[in-house]
Amino acid sequence: MSKPVVATASLAGCFGCHMSILDIDDRILKLIELVEFNKSPIDDIKTFTKQCDIGLIEGGCCNSENVENLKLFRKNCKILISVGECAIMGGLPAMRNGIPVKECLEEAYLKCPTVDDNIIPNDDELPMILDRVYPCHEIVKIDYFLPGCPPRADLIWEALVALLTGKELELPYEVVKFD
C-alpha cells in the first residue's frame, strides 16, 4: 500500500509552525517512514503532483495569493488542517484588522521614514492585499484545528499519528495549555 501523502503551506504566517513540525526531533525519521511529502517547503516541491491525504496550513490569508494557494490546497487535499493561531484566527498579522488597509499601505510605503520612492507598489505581478487578514476557515472548509502559537510539536505529532492510524488522539493538559 502506498504511504499517505502530506502537503504543507505557510500563508500569512512566520514559519514558526513549520519550525514546530521540525521540532518533533528524531520522530521526523518515523514520520518519513509513515508518510510521503508532496507540495511543501519541507521538501521544496512547488506544485502539487498528486492528490494528497492531509494538508497542513500555517497562517491566515492576507492577500490574493494566500487565497489562491489555500483554495488549491482544499482542492488537492482530502483533509485540511489549520495549524496555529494565525491560520485559526489570523494571529499577529490580523493586528492590522482594526486599521483601514489604505492607512496601513500609506504608513508602510508613503510615510515610513526609510522609504524614498513614495509609491504604493502596484505591479500586476504582486498579490493584491485583502481588506483584512482572514482565518482560513472563512475562505474554505477546514476539517481540523491545531491551536497554539505555534502548536507544540507533540500536538502536531499526536494529531498526525492519530489521523494516519485512526487511533484516539491523546491530549494531555500541558499540550493544550497556553499561558
Next chain:
Amino acid sequence: MASLDAVVKQVVSKYGNDRTRLMDIITDVQTELGCVSDEAVAQIAKILDLSKVDVEGVITFYHFFTKTPRGKYTVYLNNSAVANMKGRAAIAKAFEDAVGCSFGRTTSDGLIGLYDTSCIGMNDQEPAAIINGVVFTNLTQEKVKEIVTGMKAGKDVKDLVKEYGDGANQSDLIRAMVKNNIMRKGPVLFAPYEQGSAIKAALSKKPEDVIEEIKIANLRGRGGAGFPTGMKWEFCRKAEGAKHYVICNADEGEPGTFKDRVILTELPHMLFEGMAIAGYAVGAQEGIIYLRAEYLYLKKYLEKVLEDLRAKNILGKNIAGKGFDFDIRIQMGAGAYVCGEESALIESAEGKRGEPRNRPPFPVQKGYLGYPTTVNNVETLCCAVRIMLEGGEWFAKMGTAQSKGTKLLSVSGDCQNPGIYEVEFGTTVNTLLEMVGGRTAKAVQVGGPSGTCISKKDFGRRICFDDLATGGSIIIIGPDRDLFEIVHNFMDFFVEESCGWCVPCRAGNVILKQKLEKIMSGKASTKDVQELEDWCKIVKATSRCGLGQTSPNPIYTTIQNFREMYEAKVKKDTDYVSTFDLLAAVEESCKAAGRIPKVEEH
C-alpha cells in the same frame, strides 16, 4: 471662562483630593469644560498623584466620558431593541437631517453631537433620548424638529421639555416628561406606608433579629441573581472590618428594565429607609446609592429626599432616638452596563474602571474600600421595608416555594399597556400577557437580553426563580417581528458593553455576532448553527463574570426555542458555505495602489 488649571484644581479639591472620587471629578471637569482633554487628564493625574493612564483608563471606560468635545448639546439616542420596534430609525434620520451630521459625530461648529447609547431605562416610552442629561421620550419626527430648532437657537435644554409626566416627574426638582406608567400596584411596594415606621420597627429589634425576619420572609435579591438577602446581610454583619457599607445598586442597566426608575421617582423614601434598615442589620453607618448616569435627571430630587429624611431623623445621627447613625451619599455612574455587576460597581464607586473583581473575596467580605459591603438592588431594599412592617411570615405567604413576595416587572415591546406591574411571584407568562394586552406575542424575552427568549409553548411557565428568573425585564415580541434583528441588537449590546477583561467575552461575543450575521445573510450551513451553539457554550463556560456568562443567551435560547427559524435560513445541501468575496476584499487596497483588481484566475 476660568482656565483649565483653575477648573481642575477647584474640582479636585471639592472632592478632598481623593482619588476614590475620580468618577465625580471627571464628571465635574467634563461638565465645566465640555470634555476631559489630554491637558485636563495630565492635570488631574498630577494633583491626585496618579499616572495619566490611570485617569485616561477611567475616561475611556465609560460611555458618557469623553476626551474630545461632543457638542454644546449632546444627543444620546437609545438604540435598544424596543427603541427599534418603536421607530427609532426614523427618529435617528430626523435628527440627522435636522442637525446636518450623522450619528457618532459632532457638527463642525461644535454645537450638536449625535450619539447612540444603550438602553436608557425608558423602554415603555420609546423612542427616547437624553440630551445634556434631560430625557426626551415618545419622540416623533415633529418633536425632533422642534428640539433641534431649540438647540440651534441656543435654548436651555430644560426649556425644550414641553409637557411633564405624572406623579413626582412634575415636581420642581425633576420636571421631566417621563411617565411612570404604573399599571398594577401590589401589596409589597405600592401599598401605603408611613415614612419612618419601618426603621423604627427595625431599631426596636436586635440587628440579628432584623436579619432573622428577612430570612423568615425568604427575601431574595431582585437585581437578577436572586441571592437570599438575609444570608447576604448575615455574611456581611459577621465579616470583620473597621466599617461596613451598604450599597444600593441603582444601575438598572439590563435592557428593558425600568422598574427601579419608577421606584426612585415615586418611592425614594421607602428605598432610603430600606438602606438604613440594611445598615442597621449589617452594622454599617454609611450607605451609597450608585445611580446610573441615565438617571441624572433624578439626582437633585433624590438629594432633596435625603435632606428631608435627615430633617425627619429617619437618616442622620441617632435615628429615632435609638442611637443608630446612618447616612447616604449618591454616587453617579457614567454609562457602563457591567457596572451593575456588584464588584464592578464597587470598583467604579472607588473611582476606577468598572471591571469586575476576582471572587472570592466577595463584597460581603471585602467590598467598598476593602470593607465588608452588602450590595442590594433598589427593589430588594424596598421589600425589606415592607417586611419590617408586615413581618416575614406575611411576606412569605405570597409567591412560590423558592420565590416569595411580589416582583415588579418592567413590560415593554409589542403590547397595549407597557409599564410596570407588581405581580405575585409565580404568575404565568400567559396571565401576564393577558394583563398587558400582549396576547398576540410570538416570543417573550424574560429577564432582558441576558435572560431567556421563550416561544408560545412556554407561555404557561411561571415567572419566579424556580422557573423563569428575571430581574424585571419583560420584552414582548409581536408576531410580525424579525426575531433575528432583535437577537442581533442584543449581541451588539453585549459586544459594546463587554469590559474587555477576559478573552472569551471580549472576543467571543464578536465571534458570536459574526456567526449570527453569517446565518442571517443566508450564506450558512446547518453546521454553522451547530458551531454557533458550541461557541455559546464556550463563552458561557469560560467567561469571568455574569456578563459573559449570560451574553450568549439571546442566541443560545433562540436556537433552543426557535430552531426552525435558524433552519429556515441555512443551506441544507452543503456542510460549508464561505461568505468570502475576493473582489470586495481587494477593492480598497487596489484603489489605494491605483491598480485594477484581477480576480479571474483566483
